[in-house]
Amino acid sequence: MAMLAFVPAGLAAIDTYEFDTEEQRARFYQLSGELRCPKCQNQNIADSNSPIANDLRREIFRMLDEGQSNDQIVEFMVMRYGDFVRYKPALTAQTAVLWFAPAVFLLAGFIGLVVMLRRRQRALRSTGDQHLNADEQQRLKSLLEKKSPHD
Numbered sequence: 001m002a003m004l005a006f007v008p009a010g011l012a013a014i015d016t017y018e019f020d021t022e023e024q025r026a027r028f029y030q031l032s033g034e035l036r037c038p039k040c041q042n043q044n045i046a047d048s049n050s051p052i053a054n055d056l057r058r059e060i061f062r063m064l065d066e067g068q069s070n071d072q073i074v075e076f077m078v079m080r081y082g083d084f085v086r087y088k089p090a091l092t093a094q095t096a097v098l099w100f101a102p103a104v105f106l107l108a109g110f111i112g113l114v115v116m117l118r119r120r121q122r123a124l125r126s127t128g129d130q131h132l133n134a135d136e137q138q139r140l141k142s143l144l145e146k147k148s149p150h151d
Contacts, residue, residue, distance in 0.1 A: 017061050019064075020065075024064050024065075027064060027070060028057075028060060028061060028064055029046065030070070031060050031064075031070060031073055031074070032044060032045050032046035032057055032060060033046050034074075034086070034087055034088070035056065035060075035074070035077055035085055035086065035087075036084065036085050036086065036087055037050055037052065037053045037056070038052055038081050038084070038085060039051075039052050039053070040053070044087065045057055045060075056077070059076075059077075060073055063076065074086065083095060
């Protein structure tokens with residue numbers, strides 16, 4: 001039974017591509033590593049075994065064989081699958097929020113914290129500077145001198 005559990009792993013398809021140059025091979029692996037699998041979402045197409053990842057690898061191989069540049073291949077994939085297909089989306093008006101929102105929220109939180117701490121310090125200073133008038137001091141003294149019923 002244990003041997004049968006490993007049979008499907010042995011039957012998995014392995015992509016084999018014949019590259020004309022080592023540069024093509026390097027570009028293929030670079031592009032496969034930087035493009036996200038649309039189905040898996042957290043894997044690049046080099047690591048994914050989904051059918052769409054296999055199709056995308058074949059498409060990259062075909063486009064490399066046709067002599068297209070990396071930028072042309074990435075642009076084709078983005079046009080087809082959207083910016084999601086890139087692990088590092090380009091900085092555009094549409095993706096600016098993704099790039100800058102974390103820094104803006106962090107800065108806003110820091111500013112809010114500083115403002116809150118300064119207000120608290122001012123409040124502590126202002127209450128520490130207040131003095132009791134003579135009537136309030138007499139009343140406080142009488143309250144402190146009273147014995148509690150349990151004493």
